[in-house]
Amino acid sequence: MSGPTLLVGAVAYHERVVPIWEIFREYFSARDVPVDYVLYSNYERQAEALLDGKIDIGWNTNTAFVRIRHVAGEPVRILGMRDVDSDWATLVVTRKGEGVEKVSELSGTRLALGSRDSGHAAILPLYYLAREGLDAVNDCELIRFDTDLGKHGDTGDSELRVLRAVADGEAGAGAVGAPIWASLKAKADPLISGLEVQWRSEDYYHCNFTVLGSMDRAVADRWSAALLAMDYNDPSLRYAMDLEGVKKWLPGDEKGYATLTEAMVQQGYFG
Amino acid sequence: MNSPPQDTATRSIDAGDIEFGDGLEILLSTVFQAAEPGQTIDVATSSRSTALELPGWARSTGHSAERDWKETNGNGQRFVVRVRRGEAAPVLAPDLPSRGEPMPLRLGSQFHTTDLVNAAPERLPGSPDPGYGLIPLGAVPESGGPQYSWRLNHHDDLWAEEITDLTERASSAQWDATVDVPWNEALGLPDDVERAVAQVMTFIASNEYVALYVPSKFLPQVNSAFVDILMWLASHIHDEARHVEVFTKRALIGGQRGYALASTQMSLHSLLEEDDFSSASLLLNVLGEGTFIDLLGFISRNAPDAATAACARLAHRDEQRHVHFGISHVRRSQKLDPDSTPQLIGAVEARAAKLATLTGLSPVLLESLTILAAGSTRSASLRRGAAGVKELTRLMEVNRIRRLRAAGFDAETAHHLSELHTPNLM
Numbered sequence: 001m002s003g004p005t006l007l008v009g010a011v012a013y014h015e016r017v018v019p020i021w022e023i024f025r026e027y028f029s030a031r032d033v034p035v036d037y038v039l040y041s042n043y044e045r046q047a048e049a050l051l052d053g054k055i056d057i058g059w060n061t062n063t064a065f066v067r068i069r070h071v072a073g074e075p076v077r078i079l080g081m082r083d084v085d086s087d088w089a090t091l092v093v094t095r096k097g098e099g100v101e102k103v104s105e106l107s108g109t110r111l112a113l114g115s116r117d118s119g120h121a122a123i124l125p126l127y128y129l130a131r132e133g134l135d136a137v138n139d140c141e142l143i144r145f146d147t148d149l150g151k152h153g154d155t156g157d158s159e160l161r162v163l164r165a166v167a168d169g170e171a172g173a174g175a176v177g178a179p180i181w182a183s184l185k186a187k188a189d190p191l192i193s194g195l196e197v198q199w200r201s202e203d204y205y206h207c208n209f210t211v212l213g214s215m216d217r218a219v220a221d222r223w224s225a226a227l228l229a230m231d232y233n234d235p236s237l238r239y240a241m242d243l244e245g246v247k248k249w250l251p252g253d254e255k256g257y258a259t260l261t262e263a264m265v266q267q268g269y270f271g
Numbered sequence: 272m273n274s275p276p277q278d279t280a281t282r283s284i285d286a287g288d289i290e291f292g293d294g295l296e297i298l299l300s301t302v303f304q305a306a307e308p309g310q311t312i313d314v315a316t317s318s319r320s321t322a323l324e325l326p327g328w329a330r331s332t333g334h335s336a337e338r339d340w341k342e343t344n345g346n347g348q349r350f351v352v353r354v355r356r357g358e359a360a361p362v363l364a365p366d367l368p369s370r371g372e373p374m375p376l377r378l379g380s381q382f383h384t385t386d387l388v389n390a391a392p393e394r395l396p397g398s399p400d401p402g403y404g405l406i407p408l409g410a411v412p413e414s415g416g417p418q419y420s421w422r423l424n425h426h427d428d429l430w431a432e433e434i435t436d437l438t439e440r441a442s443s444a445q446w447d448a449t450v451d452v453p454w455n456e457a458l459g460l461p462d463d464v465e466r467a468v469a470q471v472m473t474f475i476a477s478n479e480y481v482a483l484y485v486p487s488k489f490l491p492q493v494n495s496a497f498v499d500i501l502m503w504l505a506s507h508i509h510d511e512a513r514h515v516e517v518f519t520k521r522a523l524i525g526g527q528r529g530y531a532l533a534s535t536q537m538s539l540h541s542l543l544e545e546d547d548f549s550s551a552s553l554l555l556n557v558l559g560e561g562t563f564i565d566l567l568g569f570i571s572r573n574a575p576d577a578a579t580a581a582c583a584r585l586a587h588r589d590e591q592r593h594v595h596f597g598i599s600h601v602r603r604s605q606k607l608d609p610d611s612t613p614q615l616i617g618a619v620e621a622r623a624a625k626l627a628t629l630t631g632l633s634p635v636l637l638e639s640l641t642i643l644a645a646g647s648t649r650s651a652s653l654r655r656g657a658a659g660v661k662e663l664t665r666l667m668e669v670n671r672i673r674r675l676r677a678a679g680f681d682a683e684t685a686h687h688l689s690e691l692h693t694p695n696l697m
């Protein structure tokens with residue numbers, strides 16, 4: 001039997017979001033957990049919609065998730081995340097040959113960061129670097145690229161600017177997410193040919209499908225089970241999963257968001 | 272960095288100082304493809320930054336990094352990352368079969384198309400999926416590709432016994448319409464003779480267009496699994512393109528222009544309307560190109576200049592292959608399916624009905640052909656030319672019936688069909 005159609009919110013950070021959700025919509029409806037989708041231009045508006053009950057499920061960045069949980073006033077649930085979200089990390093890169101043994105050696109340099117609402121390219125770098133002994137806010141000159149605000153770094157634009165700043169010598173070091181680095185490396189992008197990784201943060205969680213705790217548990221469980229059953233080796237799904245950058249969906253829980261929560265509190269994101 | 276783990280990985284690889292972007296991903300890809308999903312592989316590198324990139328590479332290729340540590344030995348230190356192979360198959364297809372026998376060669380290191388088709392690891396399918404992809408012979412298709420919708424999906428409906436040999440012959444018999452004709456020999460004919468030659472050449476060129484368009488129309492309808500049919504049609508198309516070229520060149524070389532006659536246009540239009548492959552083969556290959564063999568033979572023997580003779584001779588060679596295919600194909604179709612005989616006859620009758628207003632070869636053409644054969648407008652020559660054309664008409668009729676008989680029609684039907692053939696010759 002098929003239940004009521006669930007409304008999923010996603011942010012249109014790229015036009016590929018449409019084919020992804022057209023294919024996913026077909027998939028979920030074939031699994032008797034029909035969904036429709038609504039696209040938002042920014043995560044703030046989508047978070048509001050989830051909190052107001054206008055959508056059932058939100059496909060959130062880690063920053064959006066932490067914010068929603070902070071203001072929800074009720075428990076929230078995670079229904080799944082991509083494999084790539086389960087061990088996301090931030091890298092610090094410099095021009096080749098800098099030989100940075102410890103990040104504290106970066107004291108006094110110009111450090112490039114991505115959009116200030118990006119967990120992986122702005123908030124967490126400052127947090128983790130501080131834990132490693134580099135108080136970047138006070139000891140480095142920060143160069144922030146606040147582009148595509150509201151998209152929480154999804155477009156990758158600010159990270160490309162970070163890398164360009166380092167390559168051009170405008171910055172001495174820069175922080176980016178591990179996935180964008182891996183994808184540029186995979187296509188031997190000349191932008192990073194003169195750069196190398198000096199440091200990698202510990203793993204943390206990135207995006208997830210969020211629902212409010214008040215959502216019917218059985219319905220949520222069925223939807224989550226259908227999500228986790230997506231098979232990358234199924235030819236009808238491979239295209240959409242490639243566009244979404246996922247090979248396997250994982251259940252996900254809240255533990256990987258502890259550091260970001262702490263970082264956002266410390267950095268004053270909740271006022 | 273952690274300490275080395277107690278347990279050992281399924282396998283390990285020392286990547287030395289090779290980096291991502293310099294071939295490390297290729298090295299890793301071969302190692303990981305050889306491993307089973309779930310197995311662990313220790314990847315060692317002398318570069319710290321490469322070690323820091325390994326988890327990202329692993330994730331983006333569907334694997335996952337589990338832990339990393341540093342080892343120190345006599346050569347200094349190396350960094351090790353343990354990666355668990357994921358379940359994602361790089362290619363959505365069964366494993367490639369193990370290497371088989373090499374393909375057979377003939378004397379002189381020749382690799383014949385017939386042998387390619389006959390010795391391929393899989394036989395050409397008789398009735399493949401109409402959605403079959405653009406998949407070369409013997410390739411293992413990955414699933415998830417786009418669906419096509421081919422119209423012609425039965426090999427028997429398209430094939431002829433000698434098709435690969437004919438294709439092979441077409442390749443070795445290529446010629447060049449730019450240099451293989453002694454073009455300077457065409458210059459300097461008297462006006463009336465040149466006008467006649469230009470008219471006949473224009474007529475032939477018109478007909479070559481339909482010979483080009485008919486196979487061109489069917490080729491994109493043919494199921495992509497039929498590589499033999501595709502190669503044959505492509506060779507036919509290529510031949511006809513060159514015929515259009517060579518006869519257009521001969522028509523215009525002397526500065527004279529000719530008419531594209533409406534009767535010719537009508538005839539060709541009715542031929543291009545035929546949508547059944549075998550019926551089109553009967554109309555074009557057996558009847559049209561068959562009749563043209565006689566016409567081209569006549570011109571090569573009677574042309575007033577060596578260039579015109581060469582054009583006709585070179586095209587004549589190609590037409591023999593086209594006619595050979597048609598006769599063989601139509602004969603086989605009738606043998607396989609006796610019901611196809613009335614259908615083939617019906618196609619000739621239907622076309623004849625459309626061309627009911629055409630009676631006999633256009634006078635313009637008859638006149639030009641006569642002057643071409645006469646080589647001048649002197650009355651003695653004209654008499655000889657006229658006799659030649661009359662003999663040609665008789666020869667065309669006789670040979671047309673002979674070809675129809677060879678294509679499997681009984682004597683009475685062969686006469687009937689020959690009678691119905693377009694007065695336009697093609």
Ligand SMILES: [Fe+2]
Pocket residue numbers: 479482510511514586590
């Ligand atoms: Fe031709």
Ligand SMILES: [Fe+2]
Pocket residue numbers: 482510511560589590593
């Ligand atoms: Fe031909």
